[in-house]
Amino acid sequence: MRKILAVWATKLAILGSKLLGKNGSSMPGSLALKICPDILTRLSGDIKKDIIAVWGTNGKTTTNNMISTVLEEQGYKVVCNKVGSNMLPGVVTAFISFSSLTGKVKADYACLEMDEAYARIILQYLTPTKIVITNLFRDQMDRYGEIDTTISYIQMALDKAKDAVLILNGDDPLTASLGLKHKNTRYYGITENLGLNLNETREGRYCRVCGNELKYDFYQYGQLGKYHCSKCGFSRPMPQYDGKNITADDYVSFDVCDTHVDLPCKGIYNIYNALAAFSFCDTCGIEKQDIAKGLQKYKGQVGRMEEFTIKGKLVVFNLAKNPASFNQSIGNIINEKRTKDVIIGINDNDPDGNDVSWLWDVDFEKLNNDTITSYTTSGIRSKDMAVRFKYAGIDTDKMTVGGDMRQDILNAVNGSGERVYMVVNYTLLFSTKKILSELEAES
């Protein structure tokens, strides 16, 4: 009875928050948990096939949505926390949105991205049968302390799911080391050297088994690459799912397991996300060609290289939450040969991390580039970002310290560049998207 009451109340709350135009989906779930604390155990018991957990610093939302797209293309019913509400209440909301009024969840799969620190809490209520871990980078450290803490949280969660099939990014030594003690592990990766030559902060260059410095044959980006420890023998595992013949000049494509995959999105990191999704779907017994077809149907999420046209000018909008994803976004900007005006928006709300020190770990020096005609900073910490630009050697005459996002976008659109590139962090995502959609509709 409590379950049904919780389902009804939560469905009403979801409807209410939609009417108010709110994007967040954790509030209704919090309500359900108050009424029926073990609601998640009850609802997740209905899942017919697999409960999938997707963890990792970057690429969780994309990977999770790629997986659910492929599954849905196969005709499966899928519970999925699509908008990235990835703590306990967000997961509850996803289940209740899907359930009938009598509290039945008629779904084959549940695809759940989970916050690294909260996974161990969510796993008190449900046990995933398969777990995908994308990568472990430096992120929001004032919340987790440091990356070692994050890894210990993930290990605690893994200890609760000892029988799950574990699918890991083998190119990341931090992620790959999590598979050493797990009995059923598969790896994906890219064996060919992509030759990106990014100069960035690298996490975990030291062997997690023995502490010795890892030796790298090459880096892809961040600490991802071909590594081994000369002391204890820990090394990059040979991936069962190996991305080959990669092209990423515009939309990315690659081969895996003799299957060609074309993705409808840009950015090298999406190859890793797609490899993760491919690996998972293969373990579900889906035909490889069908996985490739499904991945082609994937629609990018808010702020993942999303494109808007404002006053006839293309505005490319990207979310970046931490140094690794910022460096990727910067790569996208400088790979674009056309001239452009650039906006960087930085907030410091709790979900962003209150500490903006990480801006100094981002390679903004790379934006010192002739194709960029102006630099605007926006968000709560626009002034910090302006300091960062100045010390990256950017001409202060080309800089505008903004803060009113609508005005900042309009200024950039009126700039002399052929395009506008915007990168914002998490809590600026939805508000900026709203402004961009409005400006697009107005023009």
Next chain:
Amino acid sequence: MKLKIAHLYPDLLNLYGDIGNITTIRKRCEWRGIQTQVDSIYGNEKINFTDYDLVFLGGGSDREQLLVRDKLIAMKKEISAYVEDGGVLAAVCGGYQLLGSYYKLEKETIPGLEILNIQTEVGETRLISNVVLESEKFGTIVGFENHGGRTYINDHTPLGKVIYGNGNNGKDGFEGVLYKNVIATYLHGALLPKNPVLSDYIIKMMLEQRGLPSDLKPLDDTIEENAHKYVVDRFVNKN
């Protein structure tokens, strides 16, 4: 003439954007026509401290700090001689703790370099906050702290008095240590970019220690000062 900076173990002690401090010293020298050279010191390299005008020691994760500690302890005498001779040393967070007598964890006590008479004990929670300090020498100082250790500085001169945030231990109202030409602090931010007064003080110390004229050409710091003022206004003046 070239000012030389030793960045100790940047691969291990590189938490929270502390590299921004080095970027800032370099740029503020460059804008004044002073050349700099930064040597990243890795692994088991032997360092000749007298070659350097600034030694920078950042913070790392607990695990990484343990790896570094042994390397530094092996050079204890040399570092101590460098500091006592007026060598300029900037240490942040884990680097700050390492300069003291020890860092007491739950189960073990890790001896430090004993350059400062300070002691650190692990606390129950991490102290995480924006920070504003008041200092007689530098005016306000802004930064961000994130540390599990509580540091007690005995008779040392603090870097500043805490007017927002926790500081050394969350109790006595002080943050950091100033000792000879050592600046040691928990503050990230990175610390120097938004505190140009502190940055220039370090550059002056470097020049003086070399026996060079230390009158610095003034720079236009509007952008830095605005970012500094934003933090003071938001957390202290509550604007």
